[in-house]
Amino acid sequence: xxxPWAEQYTPKNPVMVWIDEKLPLPRLAxxxxxxxxxxPRNLNYFWNFGVLAGLALVIQIVTGVIMAMHYGANxxxxxxxVEQTMRDVNAGWLMRYAHANGASFFFxxxxxxxFRGLYFGSYKAPREMVWLLGLVIFLLMxxxxxxxxxxxxxxxxxxxxxxxxxxxxAIPVVGEPIQTWLLGGFAPGNAxxxxxxxLHFLLPFVIAGVIILHIWALHIPGSSNPTxxxxxxxxxxxPFHPYYTAKDGFGAGVFLIAFCALLFFAPNFLGHPDNYIExxxxxxxxxxxxxxxxxxxxxxxxxxxxxxxxxxAKLLGVLAMFASILLLFFLPWLDTSPVRSGKYRPxxxxxxxxxxxxxxxxxxxxxxxxxxxxxxMSQLAGAYYFAHFLIILPLISRFEKPLPLPGSITEAxxxxxxKTDGETVAVPAE
Amino acid sequence: MAIVEHxxxxxxxxxxxxxxxxxxxxxxxxFAGVGAVAVVLxxxxxxxxxxxxxxxxxxxxxxxxxxxxxAIKTTFRSQPLFVRQLTEKEIAEADxxxxxxxxxxxxxxxxxxxxxKQWLVTMGVCTHLGCVPLGAGxxxxxxxxxxxxxxxxxxxxxxxxxxxxxxxxxNLEVPKFAFTSDxxxxxx
Numbered sequence: 001x002x003x004p005w006a007e008q009y010t011p012k013n014p015v016m017v018w019i020d021e022k023l024p025l026p027r028l029a030x031x032x033x034x035x036x037x038x039x040p041r042n043l044n045y046f047w048n049f050g051v052l053a054g055l056a057l058v059i060q061i062v063t064g065v066i067m068a069m070h071y072g073a074n075x076x077x078x079x080x081x082v083e084q085t086m087r088d089v090n091a092g093w094l095m096r097y098a099h100a101n102g103a104s105f106f107f108x109x110x111x112x113x114x115f116r117g118l119y120f121g122s123y124k125a126p127r128e129m130v131w132l133l134g135l136v137i138f139l140l141m142x143x144x145x146x147x148x149x150x151x152x153x154x155x156x157x158x159x160x161x162x163x164x165x166x167x168x169x170a171i172p173v174v175g176e177p178i179q180t181w182l183l184g185g186f187a188p189g190n191a192x193x194x195x196x197x198x199l200h201f202l203l204p205f206v207i208a209g210v211i212i213l214h215i216w217a218l219h220i221p222g223s224s225n226p227t228x229x230x231x232x233x234x235x236x237x238x239p240f241h242p243y244y245t246a247k248d249g250f251g252a253g254v255f256l257i258a259f260c261a262l263l264f265f266a267p268n269f270l271g272h273p274d275n276y277i278e279x280x281x282x283x284x285x286x287x288x289x290x291x292x293x294x295x296x297x298x299x300x301x302x303x304x305x306x307x308x309x310x311x312x313a314k315l316l317g318v319l320a321m322f323a324s325i326l327l328l329f330f331l332p333w334l335d336t337s338p339v340r341s342g343k344y345r346p347x348x349x350x351x352x353x354x355x356x357x358x359x360x361x362x363x364x365x366x367x368x369x370x371x372x373x374x375x376x377m378s379q380l381a382g383a384y385y386f387a388h389f390l391i392i393l394p395l396i397s398r399f400e401k402p403l404p405l406p407g408s409i410t411e412a413x414x415x416x417x418x419k420t421d422g423e424t425v426a427v428p429a430e
Numbered sequence: 431m432a433i434v435e436h437x438x439x440x441x442x443x444x445x446x447x448x449x450x451x452x453x454x455x456x457x458x459x460x461f462a463g464v465g466a467v468a469v470v471l472x473x474x475x476x477x478x479x480x481x482x483x484x485x486x487x488x489x490x491x492x493x494x495x496x497x498x499x500x501a502i503k504t505t506f507r508s509q510p511l512f513v514r515q516l517t518e519k520e521i522a523e524a525d526x527x528x529x530x531x532x533x534x535x536x537x538x539x540x541x542x543x544x545x546x547k548q549w550l551v552t553m554g555v556c557t558h559l560g561c562v563p564l565g566a567g568x569x570x571x572x573x574x575x576x577x578x579x580x581x582x583x584x585x586x587x588x589x590x591x592x593x594x595x596x597x598x599x600x601n602l603e604v605p606k607f608a609f610t611s612d613x614x615x616x617x618x
Contacts, residue, residue, distance in 0.1 A: 159560070163560055180478065181474075181478050184477055184480065186487070189483070191479070195477065284561035284581075288559060288582070314599065370559070370597065
């Protein structure tokens, strides 16, 4: 970051001096995640989840590359090679359970990371690009997770692939050719399995690339903070290392404990038993559901049951599902309030928690069977989701009277701990 | 492309005011663009169904063993296909319905081949979310309209495989098929 008080990199070790002259990689690391990156001193634990998402990606790439060593991407053997990995390969069960549950934990920390951004207004100027790149990562994650779930070639893999690619079939005229093109056949088959494997291997590295852009864009203005008040001087910041490397290290420990608890004691808790039956195109599972992290969007997809203005219900559902995510790209311009943090926005605060509840309800409905009363509830909850972003949020931004903001981060921190003596309150560096 | 002859080798403007360098620039970039498109086309097209998949794009079905009231389940384009010989009673039931009262109005005639109304050939893919309906196998639940019944979300199809009840929006799809003899059809 370009704060004038950021420490400059001055290597002392002659080897590092030599490397830094030829390729300033040590300098880059120092400025990005070292002592050369000043960070607001008041970050709370919600600011841990970016690093945790990075950790989850590393777990996925390591276990995934190992899984690929034992996997056969062919519809005749895919199911049995996964079972062989589980039963015969040394520690294969560990790799597969870590990979499957790792995907769930990746989504858990990313959803908390998004939650943080939404509540503390991290998407607002000057950090819009950070938000937009984050959404790109989220979309790539969804595509990767969907294709990964197809690879074991179980019943849910097969029927999930059929339903999701069937979404494209709802597009008028070009829909069916697109669906056939995506699958490489008229139904999921060997061609689909192979291409999904190829892309499932590729996309995590694309995600890693976009993460670099995400962090780069973050380092231009620097991290936001829970007050939403920008950094005004050196007294508002502490160096990333050792302060936040230590805090993130502690967070990583807690994360790994939770991860291991699920991995070792309930590895199939988030999975679906039908996926331990090999794919059978002639028999449908009674209740097709995607993985839990897609449930809110799946609920919106299924909420449309009647045609509107000659647009078939199925197409409306598909459009609404994509719109529910694409909508978030416009968030920095829908929320026009200059106050970032939800802490100082009393009206926003209430509606924010209603939105969280609404998304949780949508998630529950997405996992429920497609019948009444769940369909009607999905319609209401889905409508509220869109109303929040398109109607409620712009109105709040216009009419809300925010609470008084602290003069600076330091002032907020000192007020919190009841220390307001003049000596420690530093003068903002203008 | 035409060969441009220029006496002016300095790259400055010719008689018509066009600089030779600009022309070369535009021509080179346009040609590279054409080349890029030519490369992208096969890259996209390789994802379409391959010849071996297309070779299975049509299916021949032998009807000789199917008795009236019976149905068989086979596959067409790796998806289930139902072939059913309707009884006189089932035909009468299907004809009795006024098509205008249906969600997806079609008569049995429109869904079968002329003069062979008893042969109902449909995809075994529910038009709701793509489940495989019951009713083609011996003793399976045929739903309250005597055709097919989807256990996933309770869609009931009648004896012409038309949607009558439940969430499915359309009748079971009738694929393109033709009789190759009195007892055989070619689907696709």
